[in-house]
Amino acid sequence: MTALDLYSKVEHLLGIEESTAYLHTLYTEVLYNYEIKNLLDVGCGTGGLMQTFKKFDINCDGIDLSSLMVEKAKAKGLNAEYKSIGEVDKQYDAIVSVFDVLNFVHPDELIDFLNCVHKALNDKGLFVFDVNTLYGFSNVADGVMSAEEENLFLTVDAQFKDNQLDTKFTAFMKNEDKTYTKEQSVITQYFHSLQLFKKLKNFKLIKSVYLDMYDVKDKALIVLQKV
Numbered sequence: 218m219t220a221l222d223l224y225s226k227v228e229h230l231l232g233i234e235e236s237t238a239y240l241h242t243l244y245t246e247v248l249y250n251y252e253i254k255n256l257l258d259v260g261c262g263t264g265g266l267m268q269t270f271k272k273f274d275i276n277c278d279g280i281d282l283s284s285l286m287v288e289k290a291k292a293k294g295l296n297a298e299y300k301s302i303g304e305v306d307k308q309y310d311a312i313v314s315v316f317d318v319l320n321f322v323h324p325d326e327l328i329d330f331l332n333c334v335h336k337a338l339n340d341k342g343l344f345v346f347d348v349n350t351l352y353g354f355s356n357v358a359d360g361v362m363s364a365e366e367e368n369l370f371l372t373v374d375a376q377f378k379d380n381q382l383d384t385k386f387t388a389f390m391k392n393e394d395k396t397y398t399k400e401q402s403v404i405t406q407y408f409h410s411l412q413l414f415k416k417l418k419n420f421k422l423i424k425s426v427y428l429d430m431y432d433v434k435d436k437a438l439i440v441l442q443k444v
């Protein structure tokens with residue numbers, strides 16, 4: 218199982234439903250001001266935001282690098298695929314990456330990722346995403362927690378150091394014969410300076426606002442427009 222697939226198996230125990238719903242409402246409000254006919258959700262997860270946009274008659278595609286996430290989105294009747302942004306060969310009025318997806322991208326690969334987003338956008342297309350701030354990484358994400366349900370016990374141990382958050386997920390899954398299977402993975406997220414997004418030559422910065430999700434200014438929402 219990949220690290221992202223283990224994340225998919227335990228996400229429901231992390232207590233992030235409220236913040237996910239908050240972000241989905243925010244993205245809906247931002248994009249409501251534009252005429253969007255089709256949209257790509259990069260890092261779509263289980264497809265919550267795609268479900269919302271479908272209600273507004275927007276054609277939505279989603280991609281994710283966890284096959285388990287893609288299966289969950291497809292089970293909801295959504296058009297999701299296991300694919301990287303570099304493999305996308307269509308163009309969209311808007312692309313979104315919701316809830317830290319860009320923090321999963323290594324700094325050395327970020328410009329390449331953004332260039333692929335640019336290629337997949339129509340003229341003047343929008344890229345809307347959120348990233349963790351330094352404060353969010355060190356004061357909110359860093360720390361330990363545990364959670365459990367009937368057949369699953371989870372520990373999460375996250376450490377932020379040198380602009381990098383390493384989160385170790387350890388899951389004990391109860392088998393039918395009452396033994397346990399242990400699955401362990403580390404997911405790394407990277408801090409990206411907001412300055413980088415302001416200086417891009419092929420995008421115009423439309424909006425950059427701090428969000429108070431769990432604390433004060435722990436995330437930032439960015440809207441870029443293709444030029």
Ligand SMILES: C[S@@+](CC[C@H](N)C(=O)[O-])C[C@H]1O[C@@H](n2cnc3c(N)ncnc32)[C@H](O)[C@@H]1O
Pocket residue numbers: 221237259260261262263264265266280281282283286300301302314315316317318321322
């Ligand atoms: C915190 S979850 C957010 C899921 C979803 N956007 C939401 O709002 O519920 C991050 C998602 O990004 C996916 N992901 C991480 N890096 C990715 C990449 N480079 N391309 C596509 N998906 C990625 C993960 O598999 C995971 O589903």
